Amino acid sequence: MLKMKDVCKIYRTDTVETHALRGFSLAVEDGEFVSVTGPSGSGKTTFLNIAGLLEELTSGVYELDGRDISALNDKERSRVRNEKIGFIFQSFNLIPELNVFDNVDVPLRYRGFDAKERERRIMSCLERVGLASRPKHFPAQLSGGQQQRVAIARALAGEPRFLLADEPTGNLDTHMADSVLDLLKEINEAGTTIIMVTHELTLADRANRNLFVRDGEIHDEPPELHLAAAATA
Amino acid sequence: MDIGPIWRAMLRNKAGFVLIALQVAVTLTIVVNAFGIIQERAGRIARDSGVDEANTFAFASVLFTDYEREQRKVLIDEDLDLIRNVPGVVNAVASNSFPLRQGGWSMGVALEPGNQTPESVGTAIYFVDEHGAETFDVTVIDGKNFTPEQVTWSLEDDNTWPAYGIITEALGKEMWPDDAGSYVGKTMYINDNDPVNIVGVIDTLQAPWESWTGVERSMLVPQRRPSEFVRYIVRAEPGMRDKLMPEIEAMLAASNKDRIIRDMTTMDDVRKLAYVGDTALIKILGFIVVLLTLITALGIVGLASFNVSRRTRQIGIRRALGATRPSIVRYFLIENSIVSAIGLVVGSALAIGLNIVMVEAFSLEPLAWYVIPAGVIALWAVGQIAVAEPARRASNISPAIATRSS
Numbered sequence: 001m002l003k004m005k006d007v008c009k010i011y012r013t014d015t016v017e018t019h020a021l022r023g024f025s026l027a028v029e030d031g032e033f034v035s036v037t038g039p040s041g042s043g044k045t046t047f048l049n050i051a052g053l054l055e056e057l058t059s060g061v062y063e064l065d066g067r068d069i070s071a072l073n074d075k076e077r078s079r080v081r082n083e084k085i086g087f088i089f090q091s092f093n094l095i096p097e098l099n100v101f102d103n104v105d106v107p108l109r110y111r112g113f114d115a116k117e118r119e120r121r122i123m124s125c126l127e128r129v130g131l132a133s134r135p136k137h138f139p140a141q142l143s144g145g146q147q148q149r150v151a152i153a154r155a156l157a158g159e160p161r162f163l164l165a166d167e168p169t170g171n172l173d174t175h176m177a178d179s180v181l182d183l184l185k186e187i188n189e190a191g192t193t194i195i196m197v198t199h200e201l202t203l204a205d206r207a208n209r210n211l212f213v214r215d216g217e218i219h220d221e222p223p224e225l226h227l228a229a230a231a232t233a
Numbered sequence: 234m235d236i237g238p239i240w241r242a243m244l245r246n247k248a249g250f251v252l253i254a255l256q257v258a259v260t261l262t263i264v265v266n267a268f269g270i271i272q273e274r275a276g277r278i279a280r281d282s283g284v285d286e287a288n289t290f291a292f293a294s295v296l297f298t299d300y301e302r303e304q305r306k307v308l309i310d311e312d313l314d315l316i317r318n319v320p321g322v323v324n325a326v327a328s329n330s331f332p333l334r335q336g337g338w339s340m341g342v343a344l345e346p347g348n349q350t351p352e353s354v355g356t357a358i359y360f361v362d363e364h365g366a367e368t369f370d371v372t373v374i375d376g377k378n379f380t381p382e383q384v385t386w387s388l389e390d391d392n393t394w395p396a397y398g399i400i401t402e403a404l405g406k407e408m409w410p411d412d413a414g415s416y417v418g419k420t421m422y423i424n425d426n427d428p429v430n431i432v433g434v435i436d437t438l439q440a441p442w443e444s445w446t447g448v449e450r451s452m453l454v455p456q457r458r459p460s461e462f463v464r465y466i467v468r469a470e471p472g473m474r475d476k477l478m479p480e481i482e483a484m485l486a487a488s489n490k491d492r493i494i495r496d497m498t499t500m501d502d503v504r505k506l507a508y509v510g511d512t513a514l515i516k517i518l519g520f521i522v523v524l525l526t527l528i529t530a531l532g533i534v535g536l537a538s539f540n541v542s543r544r545t546r547q548i549g550i551r552r553a554l555g556a557t558r559p560s561i562v563r564y565f566l567i568e569n570s571i572v573s574a575i576g577l578v579v580g581s582a583l584a585i586g587l588n589i590v591m592v593e594a595f596s597l598e599p600l601a602w603y604v605i606p607a608g609v610i611a612l613w614a615v616g617q618i619a620v621a622e623p624a625r626r627a628s629n630i631s632p633a634i635a636t637r638s639s
């Protein structure tokens with residue numbers, strides 16, 4: 001369970017203060033598949049970064065599985081990221097020097113699993129995303145869709161409770177995007193809570209719940225209303 | 234523990250690492266061999282001359298008026314009497330030379346009388362009276378110092394060698410290798426046929442030539458030589474040397490106007506002059522060692538910094554995937570250890586090779602067993618220290634990089 005109450009995030013640069021999130025409150029139950037949409041610059045990535053412990057919040061309360069995140073130090077935050085959260089990024093973010101196998105291995109090594117356990121998990125995750133035949137390929141030798149599948153395998157390898165995806169299909173064509181979404185649905189059905197930021201309303205539609213972010217504020221609304229909102233903006 | 238993927242990632246970006254490994258190898262090769270030479274030279278400099286160097290000085294008295302032999306004897310006796318009575322003087326002696334002076338008298342000594350054979354052993358000769366031992370600060374470890382009766386003036390037209398001698402232990406060992414510790418009472422022959430009875434053995438008194446392989450072999454000979462040129466060696470009480478030098482110079486200059494006092498010098502300066510080449514070599518090699526190490530360290534800093542910038546994104550991703558700050562630092566330390574290990578293994582082989590060549594070519598001592606291991610550890614540590622700051626910067630990269638830049 002993921003719970004935010006009055007979360008604010010302010011970015012300060014020399015000249016400007018950006019209120020990226022203002023009084024952000026929401027609760028995501030275990031097993032939900034939540035899509036997040038909203039105009040560019042509205043704060044979607046900021047929300048995801050805070051939810052994923054990649055950034056610290058300025059004020060408010062964020063509880064993950066009942067635990068107050070702001071009390072954690074850097075080491076504990078790293079551990080929560082490693083154990084509870086899987087990330088999927090728009091630009092895949094595979095490590096170019098490492099082959100598919102070693103890429104999926106990265107979070108497992110930080111977890112401290114032994115070699116046998118790591119290999120078992122890597123191969124079963126690659127199996128799950130349909131890339132078990134290419135463990136020795138390097139990211140540059142794979143298509144965008146395949147790279148994103150490796151990234152999903154990497155996110156799943158640690159068996160996280162939450163999967164956070166920022167525009168996971170943004171760099172993929174429709175066909176590939178659909179298949180990635182099928183995969184996410186499947187993962188969600190297996191029990192993982194997913195929060196996915198997307199521009200594509202058709203994809204957002206496939207989530208159980210739709211959140212709409214505008215000017216750093218969150219609205220629990222179906223995506224059809226966004227169209228109207230975007231049109232009038 | 235993470236060596237596998239770090240190593241595989243390095244293979245995808247070899248060039249920089251190969252260069253650094255090479256640099257480490259060359260640095261180790263040169264550094265340990267330079268260190269070997271430094272060590273050898275420093276060892277030579279560190280040898281004990283036997284003299285109480287800090288408190289001893291020497292000078293010459295040169296007559297420029299014709300003196301009869303007897304007059305010269307009187308002058309030397311007067312001079313020594315004056316010097317020995319100056320408060321603060323421990324003792325003084327007139328001798329032909331002293332350790333580290335680079336000039337002196339050497340003779341061959343043999344077990345049997347007769348023409349000098351190839352088996353005769355070279356030794357430095359110091360002509361002294363019974364005050365020689367104390368002035369040179371040598372300990373008579375066996376037998377006795379000369380008695381005043383044993384000390385004689387050299388005779389005109391008579392080259393017969395005095396019948397007594399005090400030898401260093403090193404000379405005794407060279408002459409009678411099987412009779413360690415019992416040289417007193419033995420006889421050896423000098424000047425072809427003149428017997429020398431060993432009356433005493435002293436611990437250490439170097440010959441005047443520091444670069445001679447027999448530098449530890451010398452002999453005190455109880456003879457005084459009344460020449461126009463007399464060399465005085467004065468041993469002062471601790472702290473008195475610098476006060477006594479001008480004082481004694483002025484005193485002797487005033488006591489007799491037919492001679493000049495010159496070549497006033499401390500043993501410290503004599504030592505400096507004797508080892509000026511060795512000291513310079515040590516400094517140059519030391520400078521090279523430091524410079525090469527520094528250049529290598531900078532190379533490592535440079536490559537690591539470059540890699541941190543190049544991998545900014547990947548580091549953020551690793552952080553997002555659960556890497557702690559220390560594990561990012563560890564990544565760079567391990568990576569550097571791998572490069573260093575390769576460089577140091579290659580460097581050790583090169584260092585041994587170069588040492589073999591140098592031992593052959595310049596008849597140097599081979600490197601002590603610990604020099605290469607010590608160099609390996611030192612250069613590894615330098616690498617780790619060099620990489621620490623870029624690694625620390627890497628560990629501060631925000632995990633948000635993973636979502637922010639594309």
Ligand SMILES: Nc1ncnc2c1ncn2[C@@H]1O[C@H](COP(=O)(O)OP(=O)(O)OP(=O)(O)O)[C@@H](O)[C@H]1O
Nearest residue numbers: 011012013018020039040041042043044045046047
């Ligand atoms: N590191 C930062 N420093 C300063 N301002 C920032 C920083 N990151 C984000 N912002 C600002 O915060 C606001 C929210 O940004 P955010 O990336 O969350 O938007 P987004 O909804 O993800 O947009 P997009 O759909 O374009 O990805 C923007 O105005 C952005 O300029």
Ligand SMILES: [Mg+2]
Nearest residue numbers: 044045046166
């Ligand atoms: Mg965004």
